[in-house]
Amino acid sequence: MVAKIQRRITAKERETINTGLAQGKSGAQVAVELGRDASVVNREIARNGGRKAYSGVEAQARACRRPQRAARNKIADAPALHGDVLALLATGATPKQIEVALRRRHPHDPTRRVSHETIYDFIYVHSKGSVKKELLAHLRRKKPRRSPAPRAKGKLSGQLPGAVNIGERPAEVERREVPGHWEADLVMGAGNRTAILVITERVSRYVMIVPLGSAKDAVSVARALIRAFKHLPAHLRKTLTYDNGREMAQHAAFSLATKVAVFFCNPHSPWQRGAVENINGLIREYFPKGVDFNTVTKGQIAKAEWRLNNRPRIVLDGQSPAEVFHAIMQKDCALAA
Numbered sequence: 001m002v003a004k005i006q007r008r009i010t011a012k013e014r015e016t017i018n019t020g021l022a023q024g025k026s027g028a029q030v031a032v033e034l035g036r037d038a039s040v041v042n043r044e045i046a047r048n049g050g051r052k053a054y055s056g057v058e059a060q061a062r063a064c065r066r067p068q069r070a071a072r073n074k075i076a077d078a079p080a081l082h083g084d085v086l087a088l089l090a091t092g093a094t095p096k097q098i099e100v101a102l103r104r105r106h107p108h109d110p111t112r113r114v115s116h117e118t119i120y121d122f123i124y125v126h127s128k129g130s131v132k133k134e135l136l137a138h139l140r141r142k143k144p145r146r147s148p149a150p151r152a153k154g155k156l157s158g159q160l161p162g163a164v165n166i167g168e169r170p171a172e173v174e175r176r177e178v179p180g181h182w183e184a185d186l187v188m189g190a191g192n193r194t195a196i197l198v199i200t201e202r203v204s205r206y207v208m209i210v211p212l213g214s215a216k217d218a219v220s221v222a223r224a225l226i227r228a229f230k231h232l233p234a235h236l237r238k239t240l241t242y243d244n245g246r247e248m249a250q251h252a253a254f255s256l257a258t259k260v261a262v263f264f265c266n267p268h269s270p271w272q273r274g275a276v277e278n279i280n281g282l283i284r285e286y287f288p289k290g291v292d293f294n295t296v297t298k299g300q301i302a303k304a305e306w307r308l309n310n311r312p313r314i315v316l317d318g319q320s321p322a323e324v325f326h327a328i329m330q331k332d333c334a335l336a337a
Contacts, residue, residue, distance in 0.1 A: 009036075009044055011060045017041060018056035024246075051192070052245055053268045074114055075122040081112055085119060089138040095119035160264065162252055166241060166272055169263040173239055179203040179328045180238035182260075183276035184225065186216060186247060187283055194293035196301065197224050200279045201236070205313060206325035207279055209305045213294045222250035229258045233329065239263060243270045282308060 009017075013034050020030035027042040034041065045051060048059040075082050081102075088098045095116035106112035123135045173181045184199040197210040210224045229237055237258055242248050243265045251262045265272040286304040287296065309322040316324055 009040070009063070011056070014044070014056035014059050016056075017044065017059075018054060021045070021051055021054055049268065052243070055268070073122045073126040074118055076126050078111055081114060084112060085114065085122070089135065092138070094139075095123075160244060160246075160249055160251065163244075163248075163264045164262065166263045166265050169239060169241065173202065173241070173263075176203050178238070179325075180236040181241075182239065183241045183273040185243065185270070185273070185276045185280060186212070186221070186245065187280055187287065189287075189293040190290045196283075196287070196293055196296075197221060197228075198276055198279055198283060199225070199228055199240075200276050201321075201325060202275050204324035204328060205275065205279070205316065205321040207305055207308045207321065209283070209301050211293065211296070211298060211301050216247060218247050218249035221247045222254045225254050226257045229254075229260055234259070236329065241265065241273045243273065244268075279308065 013036070016034060017027075017030050020033065027045055028038040031038040031041040044059065045054050048054050048062060075085055084102060084105075085098060088101060093101065098119060099114065099116040102113045123132065123139070127135050172178045179201060181202045182199055183202060184197065186195040187198055188195050194214050195212045195216040197212055199208040199210070200206065208228050210228055212220060212224060225240070237260045239261045240254075241263050242251070244267055248262070248264070254260065255262055270277060283304065286300075286307075287293070309325075310320045312318045312320050
């Protein structure tokens with residue numbers, strides 16, 4: 001008689017998953033080692049940040065906290081607060097914006113204030129059926145499940161030799177004072193098998209999209225970055241900020257070829273390069289999740305890039321990224337002359 005496989009994943013199995021992902025193994029390969037169904041392992045990985053962000057230690061801690069989740073939620077138990085949150089959600093405000101707004105409106109009434117995490121908990125955990133669907137419709141990213149919250153800042157992981165932490169990045173980058181500082185990321189296709197490379201300039205929000213198809217390894221990404229930056233004038237090639245993905249293992253070769261300094265976010269903190277995170281959300285309007293980028297033409301990518309660069313942006317006082325970027329290029333070229 002075959003022994004019944006235990007339902008819950010153990011701490012030791014999570015360590016094996018963590019090690020396997022670090023070695024570049026697929027979820028299916030790790031599942032074979034564990035004697036588990038591949039779907040169980042892949043769900044465990046997806047539930048805890050995906051291949052890039054998975055941590056066995058944090059996944060275990062999260063699993064231990066799950067049974068202790070509060071049976072009630074502050075919003076559900078406070079009618080006035082409940083009304084405030086629903087009204088603000090209906091305006092399109094994010095949970096974080098709601099937290100700030102309520103703190104400002106009710107500085108001396110803690111019963112009318114709430115954290116953004118409690119709002120997410122109310123939407124994803126304590127709401128059911130049609131009510132939950134209605135609340136999810138108000139969120140900018142209408143995911144059926146909540147992604148794990150970003151982990152606290154820490155030392156840069158050892159996956160990328162020679163990586164320089166974002167903490168050493170020049171202060172002018174954060175303040176968006178000087179153009180020529182960029183952020184980049186991969187937008188993945190179906191099953192993470194294909195991708196495009198998205199690069200955006202922090203001051204102008206100008207976007208470059210480079211098709212990669214199935215060639216998304218470190219060498220291919222470095223070559224794509226070099227091609228994208230080579231046509232830029234030297235004064236617009238200052239820094240690039242990226243997360244800790246293994247696709248940036250050739251960052252030193254990129255810096256050597258372009259003279260662009262590369263800085264890496266803290267582990268599991270992609271929000272530290274918020275400009276490209278915002279663009280990634282906009283790109284999904286043109287290339288929804290599940291798309292196979294091998295079937296997307298260069299013309300389709302060029303059209304999406306053009307539209308992103310030529311739509312007016314509130315943050316740019318009604319100008320488009322292309323207008324601001326080309327004005328920067330002309331101004332700086334005139335000064336250089």
